[in-house]
Amino acid sequence: MNKNTLFYLALLTGLLFLAQSLLNDYYQRVLAVVFINIILTVSLNLTNGFVGDFSLGHAAFMSIGAYLSAVLTLPPASKAGLMPQLPAWLGQLEVPFLAATILGGLLAALVAAVVGIPVLRLRGHYLAVATLGLMVIVRVVAINWTAVTRGAKGINGLPAFTNLWWVFGWAVVTVYVVWRLVNSSYGRAMIAIREDATAAAARGVNVTAHRMLAFCVGAFFAGIAGALWGHLITAITPHSFSFLITFNVVVMLVVGGMGSISGSILGATVMTLVPEFLRRVETSLSLGGHPLYGLSQIIIAVTITLVMIFRRQGLLGGREVQLPRLFDRQRALPQARVDTTG
Amino acid sequence: MLLEVENLSVYYDSIQALKGISLQVDEGELVTIVGSNGAGKTTTLLTISGILRPRRGTVRFQGQDITRLAPHEIVRRGISHCPEGRQIFTGLTVMENLLMGAYHRQDRDQVARDLAWVQELFPILAARRRQLAGTLSGGEQQMLAIARALMSCPKVLLLDEPSLGLAPMLVDTIFEVIQQLCAQGVTILLVEQNAYQALRVADRAYVLETGVIKLSGPAQELARNEEVKKAYLGG
Amino acid sequence: MFSLPYIAQQVVNGLTLGSIYALVAIGLSIVYGILRLINFAHGDLLMVGAYLALALLLNTALPLGAAVLLPMIIVGGVGMLVERLAYRPLRGAPEVAMLITSLAVSSVIQNGTIMTLSAQPRAFRLPQELIAQQKVGVVSFSTLDVLSVAMAVGLMALLTLFVTRTRVGIAMRACAENLRAARLMGININQVIAYAFAIGSALAAAAGFMWAGRFGSIEPFMGFLPGLKAFVAAVIGGIGSIPGAMLGGYLLGFAEIFFVGFLPPELSGYRDAFVFALLLLVLLVRPRGLLATVAEREG
Ligand SMILES: Nc1ncnc2c1ncn2[C@@H]1O[C@H](COP(=O)(O)OP(=O)(O)OP(=O)(O)O)[C@@H](O)[C@H]1O
Ligand SMILES: [Mg+2]
Numbered sequence: 001m002n003k004n005t006l007f008y009l010a011l012l013t014g015l016l017f018l019a020q021s022l023l024n025d026y027y028q029r030v031l032a033v034v035f036i037n038i039i040l041t042v043s044l045n046l047t048n049g050f051v052g053d054f055s056l057g058h059a060a061f062m063s064i065g066a067y068l069s070a071v072l073t074l075p076p077a078s079k080a081g082l083m084p085q086l087p088a089w090l091g092q093l094e095v096p097f098l099a100a101t102i103l104g105g106l107l108a109a110l111v112a113a114v115v116g117i118p119v120l121r122l123r124g125h126y127l128a129v130a131t132l133g134l135m136v137i138v139r140v141v142a143i144n145w146t147a148v149t150r151g152a153k154g155i156n157g158l159p160a161f162t163n164l165w166w167v168f169g170w171a172v173v174t175v176y177v178v179w180r181l182v183n184s185s186y187g188r189a190m191i192a193i194r195e196d197a198t199a200a201a202a203r204g205v206n207v208t209a210h211r212m213l214a215f216c217v218g219a220f221f222a223g224i225a226g227a228l229w230g231h232l233i234t235a236i237t238p239h240s241f242s243f244l245i246t247f248n249v250v251v252m253l254v255v256g257g258m259g260s261i262s263g264s265i266l267g268a269t270v271m272t273l274v275p276e277f278l279r280r281v282e283t284s285l286s287l288g289g290h291p292l293y294g295l296s297q298i299i300i301a302v303t304i305t306l307v308m309i310f311r312r313q314g315l316l317g318g319r320e321v322q323l324p325r326l327f328d329r330q331r332a333l334p335q336a337r338v339d340t341t342g
Numbered sequence: 343m344l345l346e347v348e349n350l351s352v353y354y355d356s357i358q359a360l361k362g363i364s365l366q367v368d369e370g371e372l373v374t375i376v377g378s379n380g381a382g383k384t385t386t387l388l389t390i391s392g393i394l395r396p397r398r399g400t401v402r403f404q405g406q407d408i409t410r411l412a413p414h415e416i417v418r419r420g421i422s423h424c425p426e427g428r429q430i431f432t433g434l435t436v437m438e439n440l441l442m443g444a445y446h447r448q449d450r451d452q453v454a455r456d457l458a459w460v461q462e463l464f465p466i467l468a469a470r471r472r473q474l475a476g477t478l479s480g481g482e483q484q485m486l487a488i489a490r491a492l493m494s495c496p497k498v499l500l501l502d503e504p505s506l507g508l509a510p511m512l513v514d515t516i517f518e519v520i521q522q523l524c525a526q527g528v529t530i531l532l533v534e535q536n537a538y539q540a541l542r543v544a545d546r547a548y549v550l551e552t553g554v555i556k557l558s559g560p561a562q563e564l565a566r567n568e569e570v571k572k573a574y575l576g577g
Numbered sequence: 578m579f580s581l582p583y584i585a586q587q588v589v590n591g592l593t594l595g596s597i598y599a600l601v602a603i604g605l606s607i608v609y610g611i612l613r614l615i616n617f618a619h620g621d622l623l624m625v626g627a628y629l630a631l632a633l634l635l636n637t638a639l640p641l642g643a644a645v646l647l648p649m650i651i652v653g654g655v656g657m658l659v660e661r662l663a664y665r666p667l668r669g670a671p672e673v674a675m676l677i678t679s680l681a682v683s684s685v686i687q688n689g690t691i692m693t694l695s696a697q698p699r700a701f702r703l704p705q706e707l708i709a710q711q712k713v714g715v716v717s718f719s720t721l722d723v724l725s726v727a728m729a730v731g732l733m734a735l736l737t738l739f740v741t742r743t744r745v746g747i748a749m750r751a752c753a754e755n756l757r758a759a760r761l762m763g764i765n766i767n768q769v770i771a772y773a774f775a776i777g778s779a780l781a782a783a784a785g786f787m788w789a790g791r792f793g794s795i796e797p798f799m800g801f802l803p804g805l806k807a808f809v810a811a812v813i814g815g816i817g818s819i820p821g822a823m824l825g826g827y828l829l830g831f832a833e834i835f836f837v838g839f840l841p842p843e844l845s846g847y848r849d850a851f852v853f854a855l856l857l858l859v860l861l862v863r864p865r866g867l868l869a870t871v872a873e874r875e876g
Contacts, residue, residue, distance in 0.1 A: 054673055056680075118861035125615055125672060126860065129808050133853030136805070140850040243801065247680055254677055293696070294688035301684035308678045309666045391761055417763030429758040431751045438747050445748060446763040494763055 003327040009172070016164055028164060030276055032232055035167035036225050037268040039174045041252040042261055043221035046178055046214040048250070049258035049318075050187065052194030053124035053211055056246045057112070057131030058222045060138040063241035064111055065104030065223025066230035070155050071148060072100035073231065078157055085147035097161040101170075101227040108223025109216040120211045127215075135243065142238035154237030162232035170228060174221045179261055181217065190214055194259075244297075248275070251304050257314025262321045267314065275300055343402075344369045344529055345390070345421070345498050350399035352382075352389050359385040361553040362399065367498060367531050372524045374532040374540040374561065376574055377550035383533040384426050386550070387500045390531075391423040392416045403498075418446045422496030426503050426533075428487040432476030436467055439475050439486055443493030452495070460489040463519060481512040488519065498529045505536050517543055537574035541565040549574075579839065582715030587838040588831075593722045593791070595830025596729035600784040601807035602814070602822035603736065604656075604777020610753030610817030611766075611773055614675045618659060618682040619781055620804015624797060625686065626652045626782025627789035628694065631701055641707075645728070645786050649779040656778025657771050665767065690797040698796040701789040708790065725787040732780060733823055740819060745772055753817050802849065806833075809856040815866030824867060829855070 019031060040058055047055045072095040074082070079091050095103070111134070119130040142149045149155065181187055189210045192200040201207045230236045248271065256267025278296035285292045307314065345367040352360040359382045367373045375383050388394045390401050392413040400409045408416055417423075422443075431439050440460065444453045461468035464485040470478060475486055484504060491499060501520070505513040517539050524530055524543070534540035541547055544561040549570060557564060564570050601623060608616050629648035633639055639647070663682050667675050703721060710717045740746035745768075752759045752769050760766055788803055789795045806829065814825025833852055837845040844851075859866065 048673075052673070054676055115857065118857045118864075122860060122864050125613070125676060126812070128615055128676060129805065129812070130853070130856060130860070132805055133809065133856055136802070137850040137853050140847055144846040247684060250677060250680060258673075292692055294691035297688040298685055298692065301681040301688070304681045305663055305678050305685075308670070308674045308681070309663075312670060312674055393757060393760060412765070413760040414763045414765040417761070422763075423761045425758060425761055429755055429761075431754050431758065433754050434747065434751060438751075441744070442748060442751050442759070442762045442764065445744065446765075490762065 004323070004325050007326060008323055012168070016168055020164055029232070030272070032162065032164055032167045033276075034269055034272045035164070035171040036228055036232070037249065037252060037272045038171045038265050039167070039221050039225040039228070040249045041256065041264040041268040042171075042174050042178050043218045043225075044249055044253055045258065045261065045264045046181070046190075046218045047127075047211075048253060049260070049264070050182055050194060051124075051190045051211050051214045052197075053120070053215065054128045055131045055215060055218065056128050056243075056250070057115070057134050057219065058225075058249050059241040059243065059246040060131065060135040061108035061112065061219040061222035062226030062229060062245065063135075063138045063142065063236075063238075064108045065101070065226030066236045066241065067104075067142060067149055067155070067226075068107050068223075069097075069100040069104035069227035070158050070230050070236060072103060073097055073159055073161065074155070074157075075159070082155065082157070083148065083150060090148075097159075097166075097231065101224055104227040105220040105223035108226070109220040112216045112219030113212065116212050116215050120208055120215065124211075132243070132246075135241070135246070138241075139238045149238070152238060154235060154240070156235035158231050158234040158236070160231060160234050162228045162230075167228055167232075170221075170224055174224075175261060175265070177217070177221075182261065186210060186213060191259075248300070251300055253314075254304055254307060255314055257316040257318050259318040260314070260316045260320055263314055263316035263318070266316065266321075270315075271300070343367070344371075344404060345531065346400075346402040347386070347390065348400050348402070350386070350389060350396050350401070352385050352394055352396045359553055360389070360396070363550070363553070363555045364399075365548050365555065365558070367529060370524075370527055370529055371546060372520070372530045372532065372544045374534055374544035374547045375550050376534055376537040376540055376547060376570075378535070378573070380552070381550045382553045383550055384502055385553075387423060387425075387502050387531070387533060390416075390500060391421060414446065417494055420495075420497030421500065422491045422494045422498070423500040424487050424491035424502060424504065427506065428480075428483045430475045430478075430483050430486050430490065432474065434475055435472055436475050436478070436486060437471045439490050440467075440493050443490035444495070447495065453493070456493055456495060460492050463492075463522070464489050481508050481515075484508060484512075484516065485519075488516075492523075492528075496528070498531060499523070501530060501532045503533055503535060505534065505539065513539065537570070538565075538576075541570075541575075583838075585716045587834055589716050589718050589722065590838070591831035591834040592827070593718070593725055593787075593830070594834055595827035596726050597784045597787050597791075597803065597826075598807050598810045598829050599823045599826025600729050600732065600780045600787075601803055602810040602826045603733070603819060604774075604781050605804075605808050606811040606814070606816050606819060606822035607749065607753065607773045607777055608770075609811070611749070611756065611770055612664070612675065613672050614664065614679060615808065617676070617679040617804070618686060619777065620800030620802070620807070621683050621686040622652050622656055622778045622800070623781040623785035623788065623803055624690065624795065624800035625655060626785030627701065627795045627799065628690065629782070630786045630789065631699065631795060634703075641704075645783060648786065649782045652782035652785075653775040653779035656774040656781075660771060660774040665770075668767075687797050687800075694797070696797055698794045701793055701795050703790050708793075721787070721790045725790075728783060729787075732783060736776065736780075736819065739776075745769060749773055806849075806852055809852055812856060812866055813859050815868040818866075818868045821866055821868035828867075 044058055047053045072093060075094055076092055079086055115130060115134055119127050143152050189205045192205055193207055193210055197207050252267040252271040253264060255271050256263030275296050278299060282292055282296045343366045347365045349362045349364055350360050351362050377383050385394060389396050392411055400407055403419055403421060440457060447453050466482055467486060467489055478486060488504060504516050520530060521543050532540055541561045541564055547561040547564045548555050549557040605616060605619050608614055626648040629651055630644045633644040633647060659682055663678050664675060667678060707721045708719045710719055740750055748764045748769050752766055756766060810825035810829040811822045813828055814821030832855060833848055836851045837848050
């Protein structure tokens with residue numbers, strides 16, 4: 001890490017301290033959701049933005065991460081009450097939050113690998129349907145596997161471990177890992193696949209392996225985000241992670257511009273805050289005494305359609321914004337230019 | 343002039359495939375464009391038929407600017423394009439393929455007459471009428487592609503490498519048909535890598551190299567040109 | 578182990594469910610065939626059709642036939658409108674852009690319904706004589722089942738005539754196979770695509786009526802699952818192929834019913850999971866489906 005990065009990290013940390021002491025609970029929670037959405041968007045960018053596959057599996061992977069981590073972090077006492085049919089060894093287990101989160105991510109990645117084997121041999125768009133199908137599968141399992149998931153009732157009373165520091169930390173890790181990956185030879189191969197898979201294969205790129213790598217890494221962080229979300233809200237049900245979540249993450253990605261990490265961060269931030277504001281407006285609006293629920297989602301969806309028609313490349317157009325370099329004594333590293341306008 | 347291309351520049355993203363080419367085809371002429379792989383021949387034809395949009399330049403047909411028209415409008419005006427690599431509809435029968443060629447036409451009687459005419463031109467198609475086009479041999483598919491293009495009753499026929507991938511015997515047949523069509527008054531713009539044959543049958547020719555017209559003139563003259571001989575006629 | 582009447586009953590059930598999937602799958606398949614667009618809004622048109630049918634049944638004295646036909650016409654128009662407004666401006670854009678737009682269209686339709694009609698489920702009651710189970714021989718079914726199957730088969734027969742006997746219908750197949758060649762032949766692809774959307778959407782509306790009649794209640798998100806499953810059906814049959822969509826629809830209908838009917842009851846809660854597991858399996862062993870026409874690029 002160079003000085004610039006350290007400086008900005010320190011700055012953000014300071015701001016976070018300020019936020020923690022100045023903001024009320026509501027705003028702190030919104031801020032936490034912003035960071036979770038950054039994790040989701042940046043990780044989805046790997047498949048959807050850099051490799052050019054279109055995954056809609058983030059809700060499914062979140063669900064997996066959330067359920068596994070919940071089962072792992074719940075104290076044995078509450079597990080005995082909530083899930084009496086749990087296998088004994090699992091019932092006794094109490095895993096620290098960090099480990100539970102990572103395990104949740106790993107399980108999500110494992111599931112991604114299993115789904116990826118049939119699907120990633122085909123064009124990228126089969127992935128969209130298969131991953132939505134995966135969401136249905138995960139939900140059905142969550143509803144029916146009552147011994148572990150408590151079925152439709154869901155699991156409540158999760159320890160409220162998630163705070164600003166956890167989500168911030170994981171967001172930094174996500175951005176760092178994705179950034180390193182994208183700027184490595186793996187990343188160049190991924191972009192080559194997006195531009196022209198046949199040509200990439202002809203040049204000796206192992207197309208399936210790279211698509212798989214991106215898909216699994218994306219799923220891992222989605223699982224992490226699910227775990228964080230579960231321990232923020234402290235209750236999860238089979239319907240917590242719905243198509244709506246996936247759609248909204250896609251919106252964040254697209255608004256920021258696919259293929260740009262800073263775009264994802266920006267998109268996640270904007271598209272968390274704007275709808276949050278809209279929802280508050282929406283509940284106060286009414287037409288002839290009839291509340292206009294759904295209006296904010298309509299506005300978001302229409303916006304995204306207009307973005308697709310008029311500014312397909314999103315806010316940042318697939319480029320990265322760079323924060324000004326304050327300590328520029330060393331040679332400036334050439335920044336990977338990622339162009340998605342084609 | 344029936345067809346005039348003026349100063350045409352076409353790009354694929356940032357790659358310029360045509361660098362301001364101009365060419366003309368007069369009524370009743372058989373004009374050929376020869377050039378090596380990647381010269382821009384297909385690009386030229388696709389731009390004339392409205393599939394590709396030029397960044398600069400115009401295409402005029404019968405004196406009217408057709409540069410910005412949709413492909414189906416261009417076909418309606420009388421330009422028919424028989425694409426490179428046949429591109430017949432393999433899942434449709436031979437007859438259905440032919441009917442698609444006449445898609446925009448309302449004059450049923452004339453369409454029926456043209457159907458009879460192309461089947462006379464290519465008797466094999468008559469025999470295979472109900473067969474799926476995908477089951478035809480390569481040569482038969484090429485004939486179908488030409489017949490299909492003729493079904494739109496074109497004033498100009500654009501032919502993109504009709505001899506590609508055919509056995510020498512069939513190549514001769516195809517060129518015979520081209521001459522026959524020409525004799526019947528169909529105006530033809532022929533793109534070929536088989537420069538020898540193309541220059542033999544054509545009235546005039548253009549030599550295209552990396553997006554630029556290098557030479558043009560009567561086909562016989564070009565066939566005697568030393569440069570052309572060296573580059574396209576094998577010495 | 579299973580009695581013959583029981584098996585016959587399962588076949589009847591598979592046939593009715595399969596008819597619905599087939600009708601929805603056709604629309605998805607023709608649109609995908611031409612535009613390579615996975616139209617996620619397709620299932621929502623099914624929902625719109627069901628709501629329209631309910632509105633007609635509740636508020637008018639129109640005969641039942643009209644409550645099926647009018648929504649088909651209206652939804653066909655809605656499908657064309659959606660294509661005109663949202664998809665046509667994206668002609669030539671990357672497939673991803675269309676995919677995202679279809680997600681957005683889906684969201685607009687769902688939330689528009691919520692905003693105007695609320696998210697509450699509504700009862701979809703058909704006249705008793707339609708839904709009463711009748712026993713004929715060893716199997717029992719309702720008049721609605723018979724009508725559904727008959728209507729689905731009739732519509733599919735009409736569609737088959739359309740795509741083999743009419744100029745526009747043949748052009749639709751031509752477009753699905755090779756869009757550029759179709760344009761070079763002078764086919765106005767925008768017109769053909771508009772037809773494809775109109776037909777597909779109308780069929781979805783018909784399916785919506787059957788679906789609603791079968792389950793007795795409707796809600797704004799009801800289109801999601803049948804839409805997605807119909808896509809699975811289309812993939813099984815070979816996406817882009819109309820006979821493939823029909824075949825896939827019935828196969829999926831039977832598979833789903835048999836899964837519930839012939840496997841231990843503890844598993845029946847997993848039926849939706851089974852459908853998508855089936856998709857993965859099909860993609861693994863026969864990625865182009867059974868009657869594929871669309872050549873899928875690998876990698
Ligand atoms: N879809 C495309 N995208 C990018 N570049 C293209 C595309 N199509 C053609 N080109 C490039 O444009 C140039 C001209 O191609 P074109 O197909 O017109 O050549 P051609 O003369 O028809 O060649 P051939 O004899 O091989 O058919 C080539 O350099 C080619 O690589
Ligand atoms: Mg060519």
